[in-house]
Amino acid sequence: MRNKLAMVLGAASLLVAAAPVWAHHAFAAEFDAQKPVKLRGTVVKVEFINPHSWIHMDVKDADGKVTRWMVEGGSPNALFRRGVNKDALPQGTEISVDGYQAKDGSNRANGRDITFADGKKLFVGGSNPDEQPNAK
């Protein structure tokens, strides 16, 4: 019985896995999947704004030249409900960003995976079925 259920649910996963993923807007229209970037630098300022947040950071290359990048995140509302506030990411914090660069070649990228310099997650999500941060 358990196996049968696992089979049914497994098949369900396959069916839905192909469904499109949604953010507020289509990231593929803005960023280039052929241009992955890895940025390491310090936070200049954070705009916790809607529809999506932006982290501004300075990235220093091997020659010491500093380039300013803008990194796109998500809506800040869910983060606020989890206790994140404007002080969560102070100026000067070292972060690492895995993302994809803007199609027009400007220094913008999506924050596909942002961590602190030591690899720790920047913000902790709510994807744990045992906790429901948003419902009483």
Added chain:
Amino acid sequence: MNGKVIALAIVFFAGTVAAQSKYNPPRTPDGQPDLQGVWTNVTITPLERPANLADKAFFTQAEARQYEKETVDRNNADRRDGGAQADLGRAYNDAWYDRGTRVVETLRTSLVIDPPDGRIPRKAGAPAGPPAGFNRPPEGPEDRSLPERCILWPTAGPPMMPSFYNNNYQIVQAPGYFLILVEMIHDARIIPLVGPLDNRPHVDASIRQWMGDSRGHWEGNTLVVETTNFNDKTRFQRASQSMKLVERFTRTAPDTLMYEFTVDDPSAFTKPWTAQIPMKRTEGPILEYACNEGNYAMEGMLAGARADEKKAAGR
């Protein structure tokens, strides 16, 4: 109202789960059932029943837990598998999302409860999928979708559906009015309450509105809201602007607001269909969603389209 309509209304009303609730909510100062507060409709239960669960209207508790675990794992945006396009499509880390982690407390396998197969009775030949919006490279904001333009979120309603974050709504009641503040793109629906002594009709048929034109009335402890006068751009589930929508709000427990809606549009569906979402009380406040002000991405998407054109022209 003629006898046939009344009989039909009674049959439908008696058939809804919410109508069978024994809970008697507190009253507002003017005597309405008190539905005020901040509510969330977050859930991972799908709108339509997955095809392979065709004969299964309800999960057992054990099945629900397993479905939740698999769905949460699949949704987890921290995943990096599937190639660059899929990776980019997941946009950003999972912490930004709030898709929920539970199926609805009724353990139904779909939000659609009628027809009994849990599927929307789409008319053959009626177009499926989300509204077209990507037919050509965008020449301006008008060529992008409504949510990208900060006009209306597709689940903001009416009818209201869960989405991947900000599934929060505040209800405020006043004599003669029922207000729903929607967090996504911060729309406020102001619904006039009508009755025998105050029968404000719908606006003229020539006037079409983004969220339609709503009128509410109480049937016992249930608020019934009828909405018409939609425009031809929102097209909920590919319905036309002639869609008629009936929503029912019933507080069935101190922290539960049972929300049901029935969609009727013969041009898109073979018969009316009904969905049910138990909304749960949650902590406020509703947060502002000032969308146009921070929509840097619109510039980014249009610049992206120009870059694509240059690339295609070999420049």
